[in-house]
Amino acid sequence: MSEKAKDDAIVKIFDTTLRDGEQSPGASMDVEEKVVIARQLEKLGVDVIEAGFAASSDGDFESVVRVSKEAKRPLVVSLARAQEGDIKKALKAVEHAKRPGIHIFIATSDIHMKHKLRMTRNEVLDAAAWAVNYAKKHIDYIEFSAEDASRSDWDFLVQVFSEVIRMGAKTVNVPDTTGYAIPSEFGSLVGYLVEKTEGSDRVTWSAHCHNDLGLAVANSLAAVANGARQVECTINGIGERAGNTSLEEVVMALKTRRSLFGVDTNIVTEQIYPTSRLLSQITGIPIPINKPIVGDNAFAHEAGIHQDGVLKQKLTYEIMTPESVGIPGNRLVMGKHSGRHAFSERLKDLGLNVNKLDMNRAFARFKELADKKKEVYDEDIEAIVAEEILRLPGQPDRYELLYLNVNSSSNAIPSATVKMKVDGQECIDHGTGDGVVDACYKVVAKIIGSRARLVRYSVKAITGGAEAQGEVSCLIEDGGIQVSGQGTHTDIIMASAFAYINALNKLEYRKHYRQMVAKEGP
Ligand code: KIV
Ligand code: ZN
Numbered sequence: 474m475s476e477k478a479k480d481d482a483i484v485k486i487f488d489t490t491l492r493d494g495e496q497s498p499g500a501s502m503d504v505e506e507k508v509v510i511a512r513q514l515e516k517l518g519v520d521v522i523e524a525g526f527a528a529s530s531d532g533d534f535e536s537v538v539r540v541s542k543e544a545k546r547p548l549v550v551s552l553a554r555a556q557e558g559d560i561k562k563a564l565k566a567v568e569h570a571k572r573p574g575i576h577i578f579i580a581t582s583d584i585h586m587k588h589k590l591r592m593t594r595n596e597v598l599d600a601a602a603w604a605v606n607y608a609k610k611h612i613d614y615i616e617f618s619a620e621d622a623s624r625s626d627w628d629f630l631v632q633v634f635s636e637v638i639r640m641g642a643k644t645v646n647v648p649d650t651t652g653y654a655i656p657s658e659f660g661s662l663v664g665y666l667v668e669k670t671e672g673s674d675r676v677t678w679s680a681h682c683h684n685d686l687g688l689a690v691a692n693s694l695a696a697v698a699n700g701a702r703q704v705e706c707t708i709n710g711i712g713e714r715a716g717n718t719s720l721e722e723v724v725m726a727l728k729t730r731r732s733l734f735g736v737d738t739n740i741v742t743e744q745i746y747p748t749s750r751l752l753s754q755i756t757g758i759p760i761p762i763n764k765p766i767v768g769d770n771a772f773a774h775e776a777g778i779h780q781d782g783v784l785k786q787k788l789t790y791e792i793m794t795p796e797s798v799g800i801p802g803n804r805l806v807m808g809k810h811s812g813r814h815a816f817s818e819r820l821k822d823l824g825l826n827v828n829k830l831d832m833n834r835a836f837a838r839f840k841e842l843a844d845k846k847k848e849v850y851d852e853d854i855e856a857i858v859a860e861e862i863l864r865l866p867g868q869p870d871r872y873e874l875l876y877l878n879v880n881s882s883s884n885a886i887p888s889a890t891v892k893m894k895v896d897g898q899e900c901i902d903h904g905t906g907d908g909v910v911d912a913c914y915k916v917v918a919k920i921i922g923s924r925a926r927l928v929r930y931s932v933k934a935i936t937g938g939a940e941a942q943g944e945v946s947c948l949i950e951d952g953g954i955q956v957s958g959q960g961t962h963t964d965i966i967m968a969s970a971f972a973y974i975n976a977l978n979k980l981e982y983r984k985h986y987r988q989m990v991a992k993e994g995p
Contacts, residue, residue, distance in 0.1 A: 480677070484727060484736045485520040485703040486720065487679065490752065491536065492523040492552055493717050494707035499929060499948050500756045501955045503983050504536050510708075511540040513751050517744040519547055519720075520703075523576060526552040527566035528559040534566050541570035548614060550574040555604035564611050574614035576646075577604045581633055582621035594629055601633050605640035618646040618681065623654040627662060631669045638672035644703060645676050649692055652685025652715060660695030667700035679703035682718045684710060689718040694726055697734060708752045709760055709767065721745045721766040721798065729793050746799035747823060750855055757946030757957035759931055766798055799823075807854070809843035820858065823851055827858075835861045842942070842963075853942050857961070870978045871896055872921055877970050879909040889913040891970070893920050910969045917973055925951040925980060927973075932965060945972040954983045 474482075491507050494500060502510065507524070514522050524540035525533035529552075537551045549570040551563035555577050567573035579590070579601050586592050592600070601617065608615050617637040619630055634645050647663055654662070663680065667673050680696030680703070682689040693704045710719030724740045731737070749767040753760050762769045772795040782789035807819060813836055820827050820835075838857045843849050876892035889912035892901040900920045906912030914927065929948040934941040945968040948957045958976025962968035 481702065482736055483702065484697055484738050485677065485679075486518075486724065486738050486740055487521040487523065487681075487703050487705040488514050488517075488519040488707065488720060489523040489681075489705055489717065490514070490707040490711065490720075491540065492525050493705075493713060494711040495525075496713045497711040497716065497756075497758070499955070499957075500711050500758060502755060503956065503979065504532065504539055505982075506755045507536045508539050508543055510752060510755065511543055513744070513748050514708075515544055515547055516741070517748050518739045518741040520739055521548045521550060521574070523550050523552060523705075525566075528553060528562040534562060537563075537566035538569065541567050541573065545571055548572040548574045550576045550614070550616065552576045552578065553604075553608075555579040555600045557607065560604060560608050564608070567612075572614070573612060574616065575608055575612055576616040576618065577601075577608060577642075578618035578620050578646075578648075579604070580620040580650075581625040581630060583626065584624060585621045598629075598633055598636060602636045602640050605637045605642050609641040613643075615642045616644040616646055616679070617642040618648055620648055621650040622647045623649040623659060623662065624651065627665055628669075630662075630666055634666060634673075635671035638670065638676055643676055644679050645670075646679040646681050646703075646705065647696065647701070648681040648705075649683055649689075650681075652683035652689065654682070654688065654692050655686075656688060656691040656695040659692040660699045663696040663701050664699035677702050679705060680718075681705035683713060684715040684717065684719075687715070689716070690722045690726065693718045693723050694734075697727070697736065702736075709749050709758070709764070711752070711756070711758060719765075721749060725766050725793060725798065728797075742797055743799040747855075754855070754946075754959055755957070757929065757931070757948050757959065759933060759946070767800075771795075772800060807839070807843065807849045809840070811839075811843065811849075816854075819851070819854060823855060830858060830861055853961070871981050872917075872974050872977055874970055874974050875899065876901075877913060877967060879913060879966055881909045887912045889916050891916040891920060893917065893974075895921055909966055913966065913970050914973050917970065917977070921977065923951070923977060923980075925949040925977065928955065930969075932968070943968045945969045947972045947976055949973070949976045949980065951980055954980060956980050956983055 495502060511522055522540060522544060524537040527534045527537045541549045549567055551566045553559035553563035553575055563575045579597055580586060581597060586597055605615055605617055619633055622630055649659060667678055678701045680693045680701045682692040704723050706718040706720040706723055708720050710716040724738050727734050727736060727738055746767055760767055765771060816836055816839055835857055842853060873894040875894055878890045881887045886905045887909045888905045890903045902916050902920050904912055904916040904919060906915045928950050931946050933944045942961050942963055943965040945960045946957060948955060956976050956979040958972045960968040960971025960975055962971060
């Protein structure tokens with residue numbers, strides 16, 4: 474098979490969870506968290522990691538630098554506007570990557586050119602060609618995106634894409650920036666561009682869809698059917714507004730309907746579920762229970778007729794297996810008699826990244842939980858591992874919970890007494906609130922003198938039964954920095970306190986980091 478034929482049989486997966494995904498309200502991640510996600514994306518087998526928009530902030534610049542140093546196989550790219558300053562920053566940020574790239578974009582729709590850019594078509598055409606030509610002197614791999622392509626004039630797009638290909642772009646991307654397109658229309662647009670653009674056969678055509686009408690995956694598949702060989706997507710479909718194309722959905726659609734599309738991806742599909750869970754743990758954004766592929770109900774058969782059919786032959790109602798996306802078949806696994814070996818084997822089976830894990834601590838926490846619960850489920854283990862991995866290396870926690878007592882009754886004001894260690898010093902205080910969680914959070918904030926605002930709080934029972942572990946995620950904000958915290962415990966109030974203190978510790982690190990960057994540069 475020729476190289477070209479081989480390339481045509483693969484749809485590359487460009488993951489933008491760390492860039493467009495992070496633009497999702499409430500999804501901000503710090504540098505360490507992005508590195509953890511990037512490692513998992515590499516394990517998942519993505520072809521390209523868009524690690525950030527280097528010129529947009531010092532934090533984004535640093536994230537691109539760190540992910541560039543970390544990734545071994547995938548291309549690492551930074552987004553850049555078609556401007557010299559942005560391109561220089563992007564080039565600098567990816568300079569340590571084994572496979573560096575840059576992703577230049579400019580809007581091409583009349584509505585964006587007139588109102589946002591205040592540029593004419595000719596000016597946009599010149600800026601796009603200039604930017605790719607300039608970048609090409611410094612780096613080989615360039616992707617070019619025509620922002621708002623789906624609302625742009627088709628022949629103007631042909632002109633712009635022909636020009637950037639002439640200047641050396643290797644991938645040309647067709648974004649449905651506003652999620653406006655309909656699959657038949659978007660497929661036709663991609664087909665038209667592939668046919669009419671000069672040099673079209675020298676580049677990879679890519680689709681980047683948003684989900685405002687719930688059509689991002691359908692539009693991406695229509696693009697593939699019409700010649701696109703790269704899809705841009707995010708884990709769990711997170712992203713601006715209604716999100717981006719969901720990686721797990723598009724990949725499993727291509728795999729499940731392979732005979733229709735005739736293409737493969739490089740994704741290790743068994744890593745889909747662990748990646749989805751990890752992102753949800755880190756961002757605190759829950760996975761909807763009915764989310765295709767990774768939601769709790771995605772493989773749950775409730776109706777009697779369905780259960781009967783599946784027991785007789787899975788194919789009756791299952792178009793893919795839970796195991797193929799990494800959902801462990803055997804959910805009830807471990808208990809207090811399980812040893813260290815069984816524990817570490819289970820971590821491997823779950824596809825969890827154990828490189829940075831302090832196994833002694835993780836195992837000790839597992840044993841502690843196993844003493845409290847008869848059965849420890851996979852979700853319990855994942856929660857322990859995610860929390861342990863997220864502990865920042867070399868950074869001792871400033872705040873530690875030593876004791877918590879809450880009181881609530883129908884005729885008394887809810888109150889909490891909290892004892893904490895703050896920078897090694899023991900402190901205790903008492904206070905009231907609208908509920909016991911509110912009281913506990915107010916006392917913690919009083920003890921450490923925090924002015925952080927609670928933006929979001931969610932509780933999930935991560936396993937069933939009366940002794941279920943509760944997983945609490947909260948998002949707090951202070952001085953423009955948002956961080957999420959997670960806590961797990963069989964007692965929801967304890968889990969809430971752990972989540973809040975976890976977030977406050979991360980906030981400290983983020984503030985510290987911001988000061989360091991201000992002093993020394995990124
Ligand atoms: O949605 C969009 O148009 C983008 C581009 C920068 C590719 O995210
Ligand atoms: Zn986008």
